[in-house]
Structures are given as structure tokens and as C-alpha cells.
Amino acid sequence: MDWAALGDETIDLLRRYLMIDTTNPPGNEIAGTRFLAEVLAREGIASETIEAAPGRASLQARLAGDGSLGGIVLHHHIDVVYADRRYWTVDPFGGVIAAGYLYGRGAIDMKSTGILHLAAMLALKRAGIPLKRDLVFLATADEEAGSEFGAQFIADHRRDWLAGTEYAISELGAIQPHHDLRAPLASIVISEKTGLPLTLTARSEPGHGSMPWPDTAPHRLIRALNRLLEAERPIRVLPEVQEYFSCLSALWPAAQSAGHDDLAQSLQDPAFRALFLGNRQFAAMVRTTFAVTMLQGSEKINVIPPEASAEIDCRMLAGDDPEEIAGWVRRVVDDEHVEVAISREPKVPNLSPPDTELYKAMADTLRRRVPGAVVAPMILVAFTDNWVFRRCGLHSYGFSPFILEDAELQRLHGNDERISLENLREGVRAYTEMLVDIAGA
Ligand SMILES: [Zn+2]
Numbered sequence: 001m002d003w004a005a006l007g008d009e010t011i012d013l014l015r016r017y018l019m020i021d022t023t024n025p026p027g028n029e030i031a032g033t034r035f036l037a038e039v040l041a042r043e044g045i046a047s048e049t050i051e052a053a054p055g056r057a058s059l060q061a062r063l064a065g066d067g068s069l070g071g072i073v074l075h076h077h078i079d080v081v082y083a084d085r086r087y088w089t090v091d092p093f094g095g096v097i098a099a100g101y102l103y104g105r106g107a108i109d110m111k112s113t114g115i116l117h118l119a120a121m122l123a124l125k126r127a128g129i130p131l132k133r134d135l136v137f138l139a140t141a142d143e144e145a146g147s148e149f150g151a152q153f154i155a156d157h158r159r160d161w162l163a164g165t166e167y168a169i170s171e172l173g174a175i176q177p178h179h180d181l182r183a184p185l186a187s188i189v190i191s192e193k194t195g196l197p198l199t200l201t202a203r204s205e206p207g208h209g210s211m212p213w214p215d216t217a218p219h220r221l222i223r224a225l226n227r228l229l230e231a232e233r234p235i236r237v238l239p240e241v242q243e244y245f246s247c248l249s250a251l252w253p254a255a256q257s258a259g260h261d262d263l264a265q266s267l268q269d270p271a272f273r274a275l276f277l278g279n280r281q282f283a284a285m286v287r288t289t290f291a292v293t294m295l296q297g298s299e300k301i302n303v304i305p306p307e308a309s310a311e312i313d314c315r316m317l318a319g320d321d322p323e324e325i326a327g328w329v330r331r332v333v334d335d336e337h338v339e340v341a342i343s344r345e346p347k348v349p350n351l352s353p354p355d356t357e358l359y360k361a362m363a364d365t366l367r368r369r370v371p372g373a374v375v376a377p378m379i380l381v382a383f384t385d386n387w388v389f390r391r392c393g394l395h396s397y398g399f400s401p402f403i404l405e406d407a408e409l410q411r412l413h414g415n416d417e418r419i420s421l422e423n424l425r426e427g428v429r430a431y432t433e434m435l436v437d438i439a440g441a
Helices: 003-018 030-042 111-127 151-157 217-230 239-250 270-277 280-285 322-333 357-369 386-391 421-439
Strands: 047-051 057-063 071-077 101-103 135-140 165-170 185-192 194-203 289-296 307-316 338-342 374-380 395-398 418-420
Touching: 003 030, 003 101, 003 111, 003 421, 030 047, 030 057, 030 111, 030 135, 047 151, 057 111, 057 151, 071 111, 071 421, 101 421, 111 135, 111 421, 135 151, 151 386, 165 357, 165 386, 185 239, 185 357, 185 386, 194 217, 194 322, 217 289, 217 307, 217 322, 217 338, 239 374, 270 280, 307 322, 322 338, 357 374, 357 395, 357 421, 386 395, 418 421
Parallel strands: 071 135, 071 165, 165 395, 185 374
Antiparallel strands: 047 057, 057 135, 101 418, 185 395, 194 307, 194 338, 289 307
């Protein structure tokens, strides 16, 4: 294959895709599906577009294999988050290339991955490579706002788009270079934490602000929240999380790595525990978290309201049970005048095993991309569409052949989001080779 030409094409396709504003809300993903459909059609690949609501479009196209093995869904979300132009040094939808980088909202999250999928499919089609697995290209709406008009809509109404597939691959996971590590660390996402939205509502008599008493609704709520925040929810180290830390800590200097090979044991030591849980991301990987995010009380400063409430963004780990968590919160709050309710249908977390054929192919690809890289399974603390596709019965992973420094990752949802041209060139090659590996006949 002419990798240089495929690299140039990938850069050009991404540049054009980034220039389409698909900020969600409103999303207007249909502008993205029109672009993708046109590129596919030029290559003789038919696609289908559906609209879950006006403008909220998703697209599917399929390269057929011989059906001897299950297909692979290559999915990305078309929508991007808001870009505040005041803080960008370039136009976030200008398709600007400067000093070896392509800038734009979605350059990492995740139009770039979508274009790797697209370019790899075009390359396989042109080369006429026979496939034993179908490859399903899927571009979804609305991931950044909960997937209702995208992945969830497809799961509910167009399950036929996934027919005959066994695996799904999507965003995140990446290769972290080795400045502070003995070797580069590459991760493949196997599970995401999911949300259990809770509402705490305290009730009491209303009254005048000049004559408060201990048990007003806001006072009760504050004490209830205090008890919740001080309670220690037991730590749970999943085997996959242990494996991640075993891999990571083996790349650290000895002094830093001590204790990480047996977290469940080490976390009983108060000093280790304080240090480990002091890292917000690490802490979120070993426990259910409770973030108090919205508070509501009186509309007026001198009125004691009959009701005060708090919304809690609780995030569950694989294996957590929503009802058990709600019951635990009720016991900890321990006040019959404070109601604890699950405010929206919870997304029960799910997980894909790290010992599948696809996982092995992805791990090989990452080690080829960066020789010496250590590959570890990862549980993402944030949410992705993979949760939806796991519920459809697919083994779903977050995979990326990009080498990304922390500083680059911080641009994700931030300012001056960008991807290096080198990552795009090497990334499309790595992706295409992996698909030949796993799906080629
Ligand atoms: Zn994303």
C-alpha cells in the first residue's frame, strides 16, 4: 500500500471534516453525515443515514466479509463540544495546519478516529482485500450529550445496522510517551464508569429567616450531605484495575511503584491510601464516587423554604448495583425527613474481557506502533458510546494508535485542540494493518 498517499488523504479528509461545525447542542450532525456519505459514495460504498430528530443524523456503511467470523463495528461520534473562540489562537472550525499539527474542535475527540476508520476502509476496498469479518463504519450523533439521538437511538430502532457483528471499537485509550516512565504505556479501554444520578430532598416547615431552628430543610440537607461526604464507601479493586496498576507501576522508579502490585492490601495502609486516593483519577478507578453538583434551597434570602435539594453525580464501577448504592446512601444519611431518590434510570456499568482476539490484535498493533510499549487494560472514569454497544452484546473497546502527551490530552474539551500530522500518518497505517490482521481472509 502507498502509505504516504493514504496519510495525505487522511489529513485532507480530517481537515474537511473538522471544518464542519457539529457543536452539540445543537449537533446538526447531518452536515457531517452528508460529508461522510459523499466520500463513501465516490468510492462505491453505499451508506444509510437516519435522523433521530431533525438534523440529528447518524450514518452506517458496511464492507462485507465472507461471514465466516463476526463483524467489527468501527464507531465514532460526529458531534463535538463547544469551543470558546476567545481562548483559541486559531479558528476551531478553520481546518488550520501549523507547525506539524492540524487544529480544530474534534481533532482528538473524536473526528480524527472517525477519519482513521474511514480512510482504512477506503484503503481496504481499493486494495480489494478479501475479508472474513464485515467491517461496519458507524458515525453517531449526540455522544457528548448522552447518546439519546445517536447510539441509543440506533440500539433501540436500527439494531439491524449491527447485524452479524461481534466487536465494536471506539475512542480513547492511547499511547503515553515515556518521559517519566521506563517504557511507553499504551492503554485499551475495556469499561467505562457510568452515572447514577441521585437527588437528596430534605423537607421541614417553612419559616422566616429571622427565627431559624436547627431542623429547617436546608439545615437538614447540609447535615445529610456532610454525613455522606464523610462516609467511606468500601474500596473495590477490580482485577482489571489491578492489572493496569501492575503494568503502570512497573514502569515507575522503584520508590514510587512500591505497593501498587497489590492495591487491595496496600490500600489498608493509611499512608499509602492517602497518597493513592490523593490522585483524583486513581481514586475514581477504585470506588464509587459522589460529586455534589447542584444545590437548591430558597428563592429569597429571608425565607426558610419547605424543601431543599441536592443533585449528586454518582459514578459506578463495573459490578456496582444502583439499588445497593441508593440503600447505602439512605443508611448513611440516616434521616427520615431526607428523601434519597434515583432521579433518572441508571446506566448499569458493563465491561469487555481483555482476552479476546480483537484485544490481542489491538495490543500487537500498539506494540508495533511503539516498540517496547507496555499495553494495559483500562477502566475509563468517563462515559462513551461503548456502553451502549456492550449492551447490544458486542465486546467493545476504546482504542487509539495515537501517541499523546498529557499536554495534548488536556486540549480535549479545552482550547487549541489538535493532532499531529505524524500521528495521523502513522495512525492510519497502524489502523489499516490491524484491520487486515483481524479481518483479512
Ligand atoms: Zn468523545
